[in-house]
Amino acid sequence: MNMNQINTGNYTTLPKLSDIETSHSIRMLRRIHSEIEKTGGAISFARFMELALYEPALGYYCAGARKFGPDGDFITAPELSILFSRCLAHQCREILDQIGGGIILELGAGTGIMAAVILQELHTLDTLPESYAILELSFELRMRQRQTISKLVPELLNRVIWLEQLPRSDIKGIVLGNEVLDALPVERFLITTTGPRRLGVAWTDMYTTTGSTNGLCWTECKEDQSIITTISKIEAELGYKLPENYVSEYAPQLTNWIYAISDMLTTGALIFIDYGYSRREYYHPDRADGTLLCHYRHHAHTDPFIFPGLQDITASVDFTALANIAQSINLNLAGYTSQNYFLFGCGIMELLSDVDITNTFHYLEQARQVKLLTLPGEMGDRFKVICLTRGFDIPLRGFSIRNERNRL
Ligand SMILES: C[S@@+](CC[C@H](N)C(=O)[O-])C[C@H]1O[C@@H](n2cnc3c(N)ncnc32)[C@H](O)[C@@H]1O
8 A cells, every 4th residue: 555645536637735735644644544445345425524634633625725716715705705604694684674683593604704895794784693504524624714704894893703513492583594515425335236325434455446545435335224215215306316326425324413403493484505405406317427526726627536635525505305394393494595596686786886886996896796796607606505494474575576486
């Protein structure tokens, strides 16, 4: 076994790693390898994803990689434009007004830019939440969030609290998550002639055609009742069997996650924005290779085994799964729509028209951002917004243009 090289798979166009990155990734790889050895030769893909993203000091979100923005690996909507977070603030205002105030809890806040802009906008609208809590697993990101908020809205920093786990007490208010569900570890499965099998992660000492010696590889696990039950349930809801050789994913932690959030919410709303599909689109027979997507310095590809600890790994969200879980625990599916309709409903064009047009450069830049956030083919239709509510029932502005909840 040689663990002194990092596999680039077939992706010869990926940027070269620095020496520091290489040694970091090798340490991550050793950590994964030792767990594979300890567990008898294979770990589940969900466990691999958990290690690669969240292992303290080594995982992608828990070590020092830049991650967000032009110098990082990907750009999220709040990083792209403050108009995105300003629109969300307008949706929050409507809900907070309706339920008589409350808190905002943001899950996985990245650099903290969304928190800062929402607080600023709600301050201007005179609807500040009682507090703005951020649940963030990564210590490094918690530090970055504090810096961003201190820099942009120092006068509102005292409203912000950081949590490492969900609050134990009841809360009234709004739970927000942008591109958080896609970062939850997923299980991957393959439909074989004898039924669905879990695809785990193993180690091989074989040299690949590219000559690399990084030996992480997929392995078909033994028959396992939990995967058979999960896939049978999905197939029963779809009304058809998934074809042989079909590969896809599901998020095993999603149910407990939503249960835990729902348990603490007395009145209010959950709003999640992410890329994903209804179940019928997610498990469409043509989508036969699943939805895994990895990002390294703005290169998107589908190999989760290269650059462990240095690249982001995501999977699309099955929004029907989310809606089903929610409805089973008495959360109302208030809305589901594409990001573009949500932003139009929240007034993005009005916000743009308030920008000083005589400052041509600034105006054109904001107009460009609106295009990227809303155009089909860009973020406009790839990203979806779902809102689950409890204890109040009003039509919400984000879903006023088009509400597609019946598609879930
Ligand atoms: C793709 S980033 C999105 C960051 C930010 N929301 C944005 O839009 O720029 C995913 C974020 O989710 C966080 N995260 C992932 N799993 C989490 C969990 N179980 N609880 C809280 N945060 C989580 C990560 O640490 C990271 O901040």
